[in-house]
Amino acid sequence: MTKYHSLFAGTTTDTEVQVVKENQVVIGYGYAMSESRYVVCKVEYIERIGYMYHLINIRTKDMDRTDMLTPLSQKFGIGRYYDDINPEFMDAFEVAILLQEAQAKAKAEADEAEKERIRVEEVKEVGRKRFAELFPENAKAVIVARLKQDESDSMTDYFASSTQRTVILGFSTHKRDIFSEMRKHASNFEETAYLAEYNEDYEHREKYSMGAGYYLGESKYHGWIIEKVPVYDRNRTVEEFAYTAGSEDNIHIKAVSATVTGDAQKTITGDFIIVDYSEKAIAIFGNTKPIKDALSALGGRFNARLTHNGEKKAGWIFQKSKEQDLRKLVNLN
Numbered sequence: 001m002t003k004y005h006s007l008f009a010g011t012t013t014d015t016e017v018q019v020v021k022e023n024q025v026v027i028g029y030g031y032a033m034s035e036s037r038y039v040v041c042k043v044e045y046i047e048r049i050g051y052m053y054h055l056i057n058i059r060t061k062d063m064d065r066t067d068m069l070t071p072l073s074q075k076f077g078i079g080r081y082y083d084d085i086n087p088e089f090m091d092a093f094e095v096a097i098l099l100q101e102a103q104a105k106a107k108a109e110a111d112e113a114e115k116e117r118i119r120v121e122e123v124k125e126v127g128r129k130r131f132a133e134l135f136p137e138n139a140k141a142v143i144v145a146r147l148k149q150d151e152s153d154s155m156t157d158y159f160a161s162s163t164q165r166t167v168i169l170g171f172s173t174h175k176r177d178i179f180s181e182m183r184k185h186a187s188n189f190e191e192t193a194y195l196a197e198y199n200e201d202y203e204h205r206e207k208y209s210m211g212a213g214y215y216l217g218e219s220k221y222h223g224w225i226i227e228k229v230p231v232y233d234r235n236r237t238v239e240e241f242a243y244t245a246g247s248e249d250n251i252h253i254k255a256v257s258a259t260v261t262g263d264a265q266k267t268i269t270g271d272f273i274i275v276d277y278s279e280k281a282i283a284i285f286g287n288t289k290p291i292k293d294a295l296s297a298l299g300g301r302f303n304a305r306l307t308h309n310g311e312k313k314a315g316w317i318f319q320k321s322k323e324q325d326l327r328k329l330v331n332l333n
Helices: 092-134 179-186 190-196 234-240 289-297 320-329
Strands: 003-006 011-014 025-029 035-046 050-057 063-066 079-082 141-150 161-172 203-206 213-217 223-230 266-269 272-276 281-286 301-308 311-319
Touching (some): 035 092, 050 092, 063 092, 092 234, 141 179, 141 190, 161 179, 161 190, 179 190, 179 213, 179 223, 281 320, 289 320, 311 320
Antiparallel strands (some): 025 079, 035 050, 050 063, 203 213, 266 272, 272 281, 301 311
């Protein structure tokens, strides 16, 4: 036998006792005592739990279930209640139609959720590969920008925020929170560039219980903030940022500036030029727009402001390990 005791209402609910019947209307009271109406479409007895009531929201056609219903005569705040004095019932045929509609809605939502799951996994698969190739072996932290949306409710003193977007700005070889380092990376992304300028009010130190840690920004509740995410396990960090890295728009890492000179450092065929861009990277310049998807799939990262022969030029950056694949792609073997 299962019993629920409410200290505030001073009531006890025994789930071994059936309190409503099929087709009976149940009233739900939620936040700010908003009212929702449900109908019981099925009553089920489950061993060691008691009676379970399957409900349909009459307005939204959402399905739910509960083993806890309280008499309306004992109403006390948020909960689901049945009228124990003047019970209300719906016509069985109406409930049957409502159940069909609710089941159809639930199936459509499940199908949509499965499509979204597959889409997210496909994005992650691309992101895992891309992020792993960008991830330096000596990285101890990832520097990211997060766009915050305020979810607070001043009426109830509820304060919270949600992250709408995450952008990878760079990596750090240490885990120390240094605001000057965060400001340096802020300029990598146009929407956070304003945080590159020193402003003491933007430096937040909240490394205490329930605090938001160290972050650079106007507020943890709205707008952009920059913070460091420590790397404790490389594989876990790759997984953490797989979805973010699945979109190239979420990667704004400043390329190493270098000037390439000398014919021996480049190979030119047709419209493409491949150069040794740095100790660990190569770059390709030329008419790459028609093959941009292939370059991206190969792990390349587009940058409109690379340096070539002393001038700023658009191109694609690759790890040196990709050189042979890149040459094969553009027929520069």
